[in-house]
Amino acid sequence: MSVLIYIEHHDGKFKKSSLEALSYGHVIAKENNMATVAFVISDGRLPVADLGKYGATKVLTYSHIGINESDSKSLASLLCEVVKKENVTWIIFSNTLTAKLIAPRLSVRLKAGLVTGATGLPTKDGVVMRSVFSGKAFSAVKLNTEIKIISVNPNAYLINESPEKPEVAELVYSTSASTIKIKERRLSPGDIPLAEAERVVSGGRGLKGPENWGMIEELAKLLGAATACSRPVADANWRPHHEHVGQTGLAISPNLYIAIGISGAIQHLAGVNRSKTIVVINKDPEAPFFKSADYGIVGDAFEVVPKLIEAIKTTHG
Amino acid sequence: MKILVCISRTPDTTAKIAFTDNNTKFATEGVQWIINPYDEWYALVKAIELKEKDPSTIIHLINVGCIDNEPIIRKALALGGDEGIRVNSNSEDAYVISSQIAAVAAPENYDLILLGKETIDHNGSSIGGMVSEMLDLNLISLSTGFQLNDTTIEATREIEGGEEIVILETPCVITCQKGMAEARIPNMRGIMAARTKPLKIIEPIPVSPLTETMAFELPPAKAGVKLIPADQPEILIQLLKEEAKTI
Ligand SMILES: Cc1cc2nc3c(=O)[nH]c(=O)nc-3n(C[C@H](O)[C@H](O)[C@H](O)COP(=O)(O)OP(=O)(O)OC[C@H]3O[C@@H](n4cnc5c(N)ncnc54)[C@H](O)[C@@H]3O)c2cc1C
Ligand SMILES: Nc1ncnc2c1ncn2[C@@H]1O[C@H](COP(=O)(O)O)[C@@H](O)[C@H]1O
Numbered sequence: 050m051s052v053l054i055y056i057e058h059h060d061g062k063f064k065k066s067s068l069e070a071l072s073y074g075h076v077i078a079k080e081n082n083m084a085t086v087a088f089v090i091s092d093g094r095l096p097v098a099d100l101g102k103y104g105a106t107k108v109l110t111y112s113h114i115g116i117n118e119s120d121s122k123s124l125a126s127l128l129c130e131v132v133k134k135e136n137v138t139w140i141i142f143s144n145t146l147t148a149k150l151i152a153p154r155l156s157v158r159l160k161a162g163l164v165t166g167a168t169g170l171p172t173k174d175g176v177v178m179r180s181v182f183s184g185k186a187f188s189a190v191k192l193n194t195e196i197k198i199i200s201v202n203p204n205a206y207l208i209n210e211s212p213e214k215p216e217v218a219e220l221v222y223s224t225s226a227s228t229i230k231i232k233e234r235r236l237s238p239g240d241i242p243l244a245e246a247e248r249v250v251s252g253g254r255g256l257k258g259p260e261n262w263g264m265i266e267e268l269a270k271l272l273g274a275a276t277a278c279s280r281p282v283a284d285a286n287w288r289p290h291h292e293h294v295g296q297t298g299l300a301i302s303p304n305l306y307i308a309i310g311i312s313g314a315i316q317h318l319a320g321v322n323r324s325k326t327i328v329v330i331n332k333d334p335e336a337p338f339f340k341s342a343d344y345g346i347v348g349d350a351f352e353v354v355p356k357l358i359e360a361i362k363t364t365h366g
Numbered sequence: 367m368k369i370l371v372c373i374s375r376t377p378d379t380t381a382k383i384a385f386t387d388n389n390t391k392f393a394t395e396g397v398q399w400i401i402n403p404y405d406e407w408y409a410l411v412k413a414i415e416l417k418e419k420d421p422s423t424i425i426h427l428i429n430v431g432c433i434d435n436e437p438i439i440r441k442a443l444a445l446g447g448d449e450g451i452r453v454n455s456n457s458e459d460a461y462v463i464s465s466q467i468a469a470v471a472a473p474e475n476y477d478l479i480l481l482g483k484e485t486i487d488h489n490g491s492s493i494g495g496m497v498s499e500m501l502d503l504n505l506i507s508l509s510t511g512f513q514l515n516d517t518t519i520e521a522t523r524e525i526e527g528g529e530e531i532v533i534l535e536t537p538c539v540i541t542c543q544k545g546m547a548e549a550r551i552p553n554m555r556g557i558m559a560a561r562t563k564p565l566k567i568i569e570p571i572p573v574s575p576l577t578e579t580m581a582f583e584l585p586p587a588k589a590g591v592k593l594i595p596a597d598q599p600e601i602l603i604q605l606l607k608e609e610a611k612t613i
Binding site for chain 2: 057059060064119120121122125145146147149150151152153154156157158160161162163164165166176178179180181182183184185186187188189190191192193194228229230231232233234235236237240242244247248272290291293296297298300304305315316319322325326328329339340341342343344345346347348349352353356357360361363364
C-alpha cells in the first residue's frame, strides 16, 4: 500500500508547499509501513530524484505532453489509474488552486473522504484538524473511508529531510482529446507566490496612493517577502487584485505578516489571522489590528518604514 | 439558457465565532445569516447579467439546508432568481450536499451550474468539483470572469502563479470569485416579486457522508501586542530574529 503525494513545480523548481506535502505524506507512510510515492507532471527538466531527500521512495513522472492540466476530468482519470496500480490509500495535496481543481473530483470517483485545508497530521483513527471560519477556528474531521484525501495548508507543516533513494519511473499518459482548450496562460515568473510565501509585507489605505508602494516593495525584497494589500487598495487599483487578502481575497498563513496602514477589519483578519507572527504598523494606537498583533509600532508609516528599512540594511546585512 | 446557482447560508462576516455543546456545534445565538458572499456577489449576479442580455434565460437557485435557510433563498429571488429549490437536509458533508445538488440538476439539463469558490464558514472549496464529477461535466474552478457566445464559453481562471484563459462548450460547472461581477442590492420591485416566486421543497436522497465533523476548537488567544517605540525599529528586527525567529 502507499501514500501518493501530488507534486507541483513553478519555474523549474519544486514548490515549497509540495515539499511540505511530501514530508507530511512521508510521515503517514512511515507510520503505516507504506511506500511514499511522489507524482509529478514534468517537462523532463526537473531533478525528480531530489524528491528522495524528503522521503519519496518512488517517483512517478508523467511527461507533460498530452496532459492538459486544466482538464480536471482527464487528470482525475490519470490519478485514478495510479491509485489502483500503486494501491494507494492516502492521497496528499498541498491546498493549492490545483488541489481545488482535482481533489473533489477524485473524492467522488474513489468514494474517498476529503479534508481540505488540513493544519496537522491525521491521528491513528483518521481524524484531521482543518482550518474553518476563515481561520477563526479549527475543526476535527474524521475520514471514514478506505481511501483518504488530504490537502494540507501551505506553511502548516514543515519540510523534513528524510533521505531515501527513490525508484524513478518516467511515464507517458495518453488521453482522448480534451474538451477544454487552453487559449492563453499568463504566469508571473520569479515572484514569490503569495499563497505560499513565508513572509508577507502588506499595505492598506493608510499608504494614501499607489505611488507610495516603493518602500513596501523594498521592505519585502529585503525580507524575502511577498507583497499583499487590503481590499480597498485592490478595489482602487492601487495594487493588482491577486494581492488582495482577506475574507473575499486570498487566505494566507505565512510565518510573518507585516501590516502597514491597515486598520484590521474583521474581514481583513479573516485572511491573515493564521499567520504565525503578526506585526502592525499604524499611526492610530486604537486601530483594531493591534489586538491581533504580536508586535506593533504606533507611528506614521512614512517615517517608520524607511527607518525599518535602514535598520534591516545595517543589522541584517 | 438554463442556469442553476448554488447558494449557501453563512454567518455574517463580522459574526462572533463560538461553539456550544462541548464544542460540537456553532453557537448561532445572535448570529446574522447571509448568502455566502461568493455565491451572491459573483455566481448569482453573473447569472442575472446573463439574463439581462438574454431575457429568455431561466435562473434556478438551489440550497441544501433546513427551513431557516428560506430567507436567504428569498433574498436571492429578490436579486433576480426565477425559482428557488430547497433540499431539506442539514448535512454538512460536502459529498452529501453535492449529491443532493447533482440529483436535482441531473434531469434538468442546466447549461451552466454556478457556485461560489468556497463557503466562508466551511471553507471546503470542494462542492463545485464534486458536483461536476457527479454530473460528468467539465469544471472551471476559481473563475474571475467569462463570456458566453451561444454555447461557447471563454473563461479566465486563476491558476498557481498566474491565470489562464480556457475555451469550452456548455454545459459546465463554474466556481466564481472576485472579478466575475459587481455586488448588487435588491430593489423594492425585486423584493415584492420574490414573494410570489416559486420555492420548491424537496426531500433529500439517501447518501452516506464520507467525513464527520467531531469537534471545533478556537485558536489560542494571542499573548497581547508588544509595542516598540517608533524611533527604534531595530528593536523590532531583533525581536523578529531572536524571539519570533521569523527572519
Ligand atoms: C463582506 C465584506 C467582505 C470584505 N472582505 C475584505 C477582504 O477580503 N479584505 C479586506 O482587506 N477587506 C475586506 N472588506 C473591507 C473591510 O471591512 C475594511 O473596509 C478594509 O479591510 C479596510 O482596509 P484598510 O485597512 O486598508 O483601510 P482603512 O480601514 O481605511 O484603514 C487605514 C488604516 O491606515 C492607518 N493609517 C492612515 N495613515 C497612516 C499612516 N501615515 N501611517 C500609518 N498608518 C496610517 C489608519 O489609522 C487606519 O487604521 C470586506 C468588507 C465586507 C463588508
Ligand atoms: N448547502 C449548500 N447548498 C447549496 N449550495 C451550496 C451549499 N454549500 C455550499 N454550496 C455551494 O458550494 C460552494 C462551495 O462550497 P464549499 O465546498 O463548502 O466551500 C459555495 O460557494 C456554494 O455555491
